[in-house]
Amino acid sequence: MDPDGSTKIVLDQLPKGSFFENLDLVQRDGFWYRPRHLEAAIACYSWFDARDDDVILASSMKTGSNWLKALCFSIMQRHCGGDVGAKNEDLLARHHPSFHVRTLEVRVYTENPPPDLSGMQSPRLFHTHLPYSALPESIKKSKCKMVYITRNPKDTFVSMWHFFNTRRTPEQGSYPLEDAFESFCNGVFHFGPFFDHVLQYWNQSLKMPHKILFLKYEDLRRNPKDQVKRLASFLGKPFADEEEVEELIRNCSLERLKNLEVNKKGVDPWIDMPYSAYFRKGVVGDWENVLTPEMSQRLDQITSMKLEGSGLDLVQDATTCKKLKGSGLDLEHDATTCVKLERSGLDLVHDAVTIMNLEGSGSDLVHNEITCMKLEGRGPA
Numbered sequence: 001m002d003p004d005g006s007t008k009i010v011l012d013q014l015p016k017g018s019f020f021e022n023l024d025l026v027q028r029d030g031f032w033y034r035p036r037h038l039e040a041a042i043a044c045y046s047w048f049d050a051r052d053d054d055v056i057l058a059s060s061m062k063t064g065s066n067w068l069k070a071l072c073f074s075i076m077q078r079h080c081g082g083d084v085g086a087k088n089e090d091l092l093a094r095h096h097p098s099f100h101v102r103t104l105e106v107r108v109y110t111e112n113p114p115p116d117l118s119g120m121q122s123p124r125l126f127h128t129h130l131p132y133s134a135l136p137e138s139i140k141k142s143k144c145k146m147v148y149i150t151r152n153p154k155d156t157f158v159s160m161w162h163f164f165n166t167r168r169t170p171e172q173g174s175y176p177l178e179d180a181f182e183s184f185c186n187g188v189f190h191f192g193p194f195f196d197h198v199l200q201y202w203n204q205s206l207k208m209p210h211k212i213l214f215l216k217y218e219d220l221r222r223n224p225k226d227q228v229k230r231l232a233s234f235l236g237k238p239f240a241d242e243e244e245v246e247e248l249i250r251n252c253s254l255e256r257l258k259n260l261e262v263n264k265k266g267v268d269p270w271i272d273m274p275y276s277a278y279f280r281k282g283v284v285g286d287w288e289n290v291l292t293p294e295m296s297q298r299l300d301q302i303t304s305m306k307l308e309g310s311g312l313d314l315v316q317d318a319t320t321c322k323k324l325k326g327s328g329l330d331l332e333h334d335a336t337t338c339v340k341l342e343r344s345g346l347d348l349v350h351d352a353v354t355i356m357n358l359e360g361s362g363s364d365l366v367h368n369e370i371t372c373m374k375l376e377g378r379g380p381a
């Protein structure tokens with residue numbers, strides 16, 4: 001992979017940091033990596049040859065990667081073929097999601113020599129924690145699709161803190177929350193800073209919505225059916241009926257995955273962690289049990305500052321999600337939809353509300369309005 005050792009020389013010259021005391025990190029182009037992940041990222045950059053029908057999942061750490069892996073793998077498996085596995089086999093019961101959907105810089109290009117992926121059947125499904133700017137050019141240039149998942153930063157941090165604490169002995173106890181929080185706020189952790197990671201993908205997804213689907217953990221939690229249907233349609237594998245969606249959601253649920261033998265007893269060979277560490281509570285707003293009010297306020301401020309003007313909202317969304325859970329009311333999609341459709345003349349939010357309110361009244365204000373717009377030549381074609 002690196003016969004002349006040039007990657008090591010590059011690594012030696014990079015700024016150094018650490019997370020959780022003893023996890024060494026190096027910084028390159030604004031992002032922090034474990035040295036072996038950066039070596040693999042460099043190999044991946046040189047060797048990975050994306051195909052037009054590849055699907056690449058992407059995420060910062062602890063934002064729902066394994067849930068997304070399970071969902072996409074199952075969606076693709078329904079259509080059978082390729083390396084995804086045979087239809088109707090309960091493959092999630094056999095292996096952890098990260099076995100089926102390998103992370104390029106953690107589980108593929110850490111092999112030396114780099115593996116030859118050309119023999120894999122299409123469609124191939126991979127995952128990456130790499131920031132958009134560090135992706136191989138072939139991913140950016142090919143027609144392959146990407147799905148990015150993110151989560152509100154407070155739950156992301158708390159999930160990360162719990163995860164890395166499972167590596168510590170009872171004598172060591174939990175790593176000081178304040179220190180871990182400081183690192184998170186400064187962006188010094190694997191594949192951090194969080195906000196730069198999220199914004200890179202968010203901006204690309206706005207530019208290329210046909211190529212990158214941007215999902216939020218909270219949306220998936222609150223309204224899994226709509227989100228999973230959206231995901232399947234984006235991947236070109238829409239569902240035939242509602243039952244199929246519901247079954248797939250059940251099969252990929254935290255409750256089920258957590259209780260599968262393979263995930264209860266297995267160990268992740270790549271990082272020597274029990275698979276059970278990947279399945280914890282999955283609760284939106286769990287940060288309330290861990291963060292002090294000052295920490296919460298500080299992270300909210302950083303979030304508002306970093307996301308200002310981007311059109312992306314990770315704080316309100318999470319709060320709203322918690323408050324509206326089970327109410328059937330959706331305020332964030334409406335808001336996101338408004339941002340995306342601004343100035344297009346198209347209104348999907350108020351139209352939907354109007355239709356709901358006028359149901360059974362015999363009156364149709366939405367279609368009438370669209371008809372008028374079309375006849376006047378001011379609306380969507």
Ligand code: PAP
Nearest residue numbers: 061062063064065066067159253254279280281282
């Ligand atoms: P990774 O970055 O190490 O791959 P990732 O899967 O992104 O981890 O995130 C783990 C979080 O997703 C955990 O959240 P928590 O600590 O707040 O509980 C984990 O519980 C949650 N998670 C894992 N699988 C699922 C699932 N099927 N449904 C919902 N949440 C899940």
